[in-house]
Amino acid sequence: MSDDNQHDARTDGGTGIVPPDDDTPTWSERKSRRSGLPRLTYEYFERARREDQNLREESTYVERDVLAFPTWPHELIRNLALTSFFVGMLLLLSATLPPHIGNPANPSSTPSIILPDWYLYWSFGLLKLNDLNPALSLVGGQKLMADRTFGVLANVVVVGAIAMVPFLNKGSARRPVEQPFWAAIGMGGVTFALTLSLLSIKNLMPMDVHLLFDLTFLAPIVIGCLTYAVLKTMREGYMYDLNRRYYRLRPPK
Amino acid sequence: MSLKEKDEHDHLGWMKGKQLSPIEKGYLFTLIWLDKRFRVVDYLELLETLYYRVNLQMPKSHTEQYNLDNKFWYWYPLYALGSFSTLAYVVAAISGALLGFYYTPSAAAAADTGTVAYSQITFIMQDLQFGFMLRSIHRWSAQVMTAAVFLHMLRVYFTGAYKEPRELNWLLGIVLISLTMGFGYTGYLLPWDQLAYWAGQIGVEMSLSIPLIGEWVAQLVFGGFSLGAPTLQRMYILHVFLLPFVVTTLIAIHIAIVWIQGIAEPH
Amino acid sequence: MADDDRHRNGREGRDVEVPMRLYKTVTVFSTLIAVFAVVFGFLLLDAAALGTGLIRQAVRSLLGLLSLSPSDSLLSAMFAVAGLASIAVGAGVYVLGTRFQAAEMGEGGD
Numbered sequence A: 001m002s003d004d005n006q007h008d009a010r011t012d013g014g015t016g017i018v019p020p021d022d023d024t025p026t027w028s029e030r031k032s033r034r035s036g037l038p039r040l041t042y043e044y045f046e047r048a049r050r051e052d053q054n055l056r057e058e059s060t061y062v063e064r065d066v067l068a069f070p071t072w073p074h075e076l077i078r079n080l081a082l083t084s085f086f087v088g089m090l091l092l093l094s095a096t097l098p099p100h101i102g103n104p105a106n107p108s109s110t111p112s113i114i115l116p117d118w119y120l121y122w123s124f125g126l127l128k129l130n131d132l133n134p135a136l137s138l139v140g141g142q143k144l145m146a147d148r149t150f151g152v153l154a155n156v157v158v159v160g161a162i163a164m165v166p167f168l169n170k171g172s173a174r175r176p177v178e179q180p181f182w183a184a185i186g187m188g189g190v191t192f193a194l195t196l197s198l199l200s201i202k203n204l205m206p207m208d209v210h211l212l213f214d215l216t217f218l219a220p221i222v223i224g225c226l227t228y229a230v231l232k233t234m235r236e237g238y239m240y241d242l243n244r245r246y247y248r249l250r251p252p253k
Numbered sequence B: 001m002s003l004k005e006k007d008e009h010d011h012l013g014w015m016k017g018k019q020l021s022p023i024e025k026g027y028l029f030t031l032i033w034l035d036k037r038f039r040v041v042d043y044l045e046l047l048e049t050l051y052y053r054v055n056l057q058m059p060k061s062h063t064e065q066y067n068l069d070n071k072f073w074y075w076y077p078l079y080a081l082g083s084f085s086t087l088a089y090v091v092a093a094i095s096g097a098l099l100g101f102y103y104t105p106s107a108a109a110a111a112d113t114g115t116v117a118y119s120q121i122t123f124i125m126q127d128l129q130f131g132f133m134l135r136s137i138h139r140w141s142a143q144v145m146t147a148a149v150f151l152h153m154l155r156v157y158f159t160g161a162y163k164e165p166r167e168l169n170w171l172l173g174i175v176l177i178s179l180t181m182g183f184g185y186t187g188y189l190l191p192w193d194q195l196a197y198w199a200g201q202i203g204v205e206m207s208l209s210i211p212l213i214g215e216w217v218a219q220l221v222f223g224g225f226s227l228g229a230p231t232l233q234r235m236y237i238l239h240v241f242l243l244p245f246v247v248t249t250l251i252a253i254h255i256a257i258v259w260i261q262g263i264a265e266p267h
Numbered sequence C: 001m002a003d004d005d006r007h008r009n010g011r012e013g014r015d016v017e018v019p020m021r022l023y024k025t026v027t028v029f030s031t032l033i034a035v036f037a038v039v040f041g042f043l044l045l046d047a048a049a050l051g052t053g054l055i056r057q058a059v060r061s062l063l064g065l066l067s068l069s070p071s072d073s074l075l076s077a078m079f080a081v082a083g084l085a086s087i088a089v090g091a092g093v094y095v096l097g098t099r100f101q102a103a104e105m106g107e108g109g110d
C-alpha cells in the first residue's frame, strides 16, 4: 500500500486525519493540536487507526481497504438463515390470519370509512392538512390552491426531502451517537409518519380532532429533541470511557 | 476418503463396561442397530471432512478481526431486512402467478353478485383447493414486504449507510419503495369490493388534483374520471405486467450495486 | 450410577459421556426419528380433523378389508390419540438423546 492510498482510505469514520506510519505526532504535538472533546476524539480515532493498521499488517487476511463488508459470504449466509426463518413466520401468519373480502363494489353507497392499506396512511394523512393551507386574508380568506392540490404537494415535498438526505448529510460518521442531529431528524420523521397515519384515521380515534392535529406536529418535535438530548449525553459518556481507557493504557509522560 | 475400512468402534463392548439404565441401554442399542444398517453418519462425516478440507469457514468480519468497539453488532439482524424484502417479493411473485391463473380483471356483472372479478376472488377463496391459503399468502407477503422495505429504509438511514458512494442506491431505494406501495395499491383494487372501489375513488381524486397534468394522469392511470371496467383493466396490467418487470429489474440493479460496493460498515 | 451422574450447573438431569462416534450416531438418528415422528404425528392430527385426507381413506379401506367400519367420530378420536402419541414419542426420543454427550462437552456449560 502506498502512502497516498493510506491518505485516501478513511476507514475509521473519524476525522480523516491519518498520520503516516513513520512520523506519528509526538505526545506534545498531539496535545497541542486541539482542546477538549475534539482532541479526545482525535486521539481515540488516531490510536484506533494505528492499531487497525498494525493488525492489518500482521494479518493473513486478504489485503484490501476495508470500507465495507463483503456481501458474500458475510451478509448472505446470515441473511439466508434469518430470512428463511422469517418466510416460515410469514407462512404461519397467512395460515392463522387469512384475509377476508368485503361486499362487492357499489358505486351508489359510499361507506362511512374509506381507507387504503396501512402503508399509505401517512400519505393519506398528508392529504388532511387543509388547516395548514396558507389562506390569503388579502383575497378575502381565499386559499392559494385547492386543499387537495396542497395535499399532493405535501407528498412531493416529503419524498423530495427524503431524497435529499445523502446530499445534505455528508462525512463518514455512521452511528446515531456520532451524529445526534441527524438521528434526531430521523426519529422525528418516523414519529411524524406515525402521527400522520393516526391523523388519517381521525374519525376512528377516540380523541379530540384538534388535539390530534396539534399532536401530529408536536410529538415529532418532542421526540426529536429527546433523541438529540439522549444521544448527546451518550456521546459524552463514550468519550469519558474512551478517555479513561486511553490514559490507563498509556499514561502521559 | 480412503477405501480401506476404518476400524469400527466396539460399541457393544463399550456399553458393557458402562453403567446404564435399561432404557438407555435399549435406546443406544436401537440407534446402534440403525447406524450399522443405514450408514448416514458415515456420509455426514464425509461432508464434515470436506468442510474442513476446503476450509469453508466464515472469514472474520472487520469488526471481529480488528476487535473494534462492536456495540453496534446488536443491531445487526436489521441488516437482513433488505434480503427479507427480496424474499417476500419472491414469495408474493410465486403466489401471485398462481392466483393469476384463476383471476379475471372483468368489471362485467357476474351471475350471482358483484362483478366477474369479485366472484373470481370468492371462487378462489371458497371453491379452489388451497385457494384460501394462496390468497392469504399473497396478501401477507405483500404486507410484510412493504413493512420490511420501510424498516430497511430506516436501518439504512440510522446506520448512515446512504453516505458517500451509496447515494445512488438511496435514490433507487426511494423509487423502489414508491413502486412497492404502487404494487400494493393496484393490488388492493383488484378484488373490486367496496374497499377497493372507494380506495380507487380517492386515487382518481388525488390524481385529478395534481396541478397542470392532473386530468391527463387520471386518464392514463385510471382510464377516466370515474371508476369502471377500464380502471380495473389498467390496475391489472400495472399489477401483473408493468410493475413486476420494472420492480424486478430495479431490485436486481439495487442488489448488484450493493454487491459491488459492499455493505456499509457501522463504525 | 456413581461415576456417570454429573449434574451440570443450571441443567437438570443426567449426562452420560459416550465416545465421539457414538455421540454422532445418537445425535443423527435421534434427530431423524424425532423429526419423522413429529411430522407423522401432525399428519395424523390432520387426518383426524379433515374428513377427506389420504391417510384417513387409506386406513378406512384397510379396515374395510378386515370388514370393519368404525364410525367417523371413533376414527377421528383414534387418529387424534395416535397423532399426539407420535408427537410425544418424537419429543421423548429427542430429549433422551440429549443426555448422551461426547467428552469435553459437559464441562463448559453454556
Ligand code: HEM
Pocket: B078, B079, B080, B081, B082, B083, B084, B085, B086, B089, B149, B152, B153, B156, B161, B162, B166, B169, B170, B171, B172, B173, B174, B176, B177, B180, B251, B254, B255, B258, B262, B263, B264, B265
Ligand atoms: C423493494 C425494496 C427493496 C429491496 C428488495 C432492497 C434490497 C436491498 C438489499 C438486499 C440490500 C443489502 C443490504 C441489506 O440487506 O440491508 C440493500 C441495501 C441498501 N438499500 Fe435497499 N432494498 C429496497 C428498498 C430500499 C429503500 C426504500 C431504500 C432507501 C430509500 C434502500 C436503500 C438501500 C441502501 C442505501 C443500501 C446499501 C446499504 C449498505 O450498503 O449498508 N433500499 N437493499
